[in-house]
Amino acid sequence: MRRVTGLALLVLLAALAPPTAAQDKPRYGGELVFVVPAEPPSYDGHREETFALIHPTAPHYNTLLRVDPFDRTGTKVVGDLAESWTISRDGLTYTFKLRRGVKFHDGSEMTSRDVKASYDKIIFPPEGVASSRKGAYVVVEAVQAPDPYTVVFRLKWPSASFLLSLASPWNWIYKADILARDMRWYETNVMGTGPFVFVEHVKGSHWVGRKNPHYWDKGKPYLDGYRALFVKAHSAQVAAVRGERAHIQFRSFTPPDRDQLVRELGNRIVVQESPWDCILLVAINHEKKPF
Numbered sequence: 001m002r003r004v005t006g007l008a009l010l011v012l013l014a015a016l017a018p019p020t021a022a023q024d025k026p027r028y029g030g031e032l033v034f035v036v037p038a039e040p041p042s043y044d045g046h047r048e049e050t051f052a053l054i055h056p057t058a059p060h061y062n063t064l065l066r067v068d069p070f071d072r073t074g075t076k077v078v079g080d081l082a083e084s085w086t087i088s089r090d091g092l093t094y095t096f097k098l099r100r101g102v103k104f105h106d107g108s109e110m111t112s113r114d115v116k117a118s119y120d121k122i123i124f125p126p127e128g129v130a131s132s133r134k135g136a137y138v139v140v141e142a143v144q145a146p147d148p149y150t151v152v153f154r155l156k157w158p159s160a161s162f163l164l165s166l167a168s169p170w171n172w173i174y175k176a177d178i179l180a181r182d183m184r185w186y187e188t189n190v191m192g193t194g195p196f197v198f199v200e201h202v203k204g205s206h207w208v209g210r211k212n213p214h215y216w217d218k219g220k221p222y223l224d225g226y227r228a229l230f231v232k233a234h235s236a237q238v239a240a241v242r243g244e245r246a247h248i249q250f251r252s253f254t255p256p257d258r259d260q261l262v263r264e265l266g267n268r269i270v271v272q273e274s275p276w277d278c279i280l281l282v283a284i285n286h287e288k289k290p291f
Helices: 051-060 112-123 162-166 176-181 234-242 255-268
Strands: 002-011 031-036 065-067 077-079 082-087 093-098 140-147 150-155 196-202 206-211 225-230 269-276
Touching: 031 051, 031 234, 051 196, 051 206, 051 225, 065 162, 077 082, 077 162, 093 112, 112 140, 112 150, 112 176, 150 162, 196 225, 234 255, 255 269
Parallel strands: 031 225
Antiparallel strands: 002 269, 065 077, 082 093, 093 150, 140 150, 196 206, 206 225
């Protein structure tokens, strides 16, 4: 593990900054503008692995569980679409109770059928459908939906890491009816239950989301919307923040870039640093000769 300096650089524009006394209280309104160094290869979180997709697209979706964003250790799991859950004494059955009244952006209700269809796509993808995280769920024997608000995962053997694997930020819940018609629809389309509704993606330019007025988590989101700017050149990303055309870059800037931005922007910028696990893997496809 190494420490990344300047993982996120946030410019607090004067027009958006709250009074000092109210800085600990969220304010409504405004548009977050951030730069993304690459374009998403597709829109399907179940098949992709790049920040170029998750940064602009994740706000359109929810997951069953998630890592508590307020937990600095990154190990505490909390419910997202799951309201509660229980684990059998033998560790082989995980039962989740879903939130009621959650709506997809098309107005239809999200139920256990949608969660099951999404996880079946991730764990047991049909031929021709890619699933980047299929290998993380070899422990799963079956996903069941006994009633509209209950999802059950039956495991082949106990797994201490199973809850955390369900908190993957990539495991977006898709609509079952859409998957039944076209398992690859989400590769080129966006429609979830998340806090922001998809507006447009202009390749080579930007991605826009606007506030979901019917979001299940009442009172959220605070923002009116967000805009992701696709900027490949590192120097141009730094310039966008320095020129206050963007508020943040969620990947990282180098220490020299960080220091330059702090010198030029002063108290209008906040630097966030955090640990970053970096793993590079080479895997042999043992299903093809000569391996």
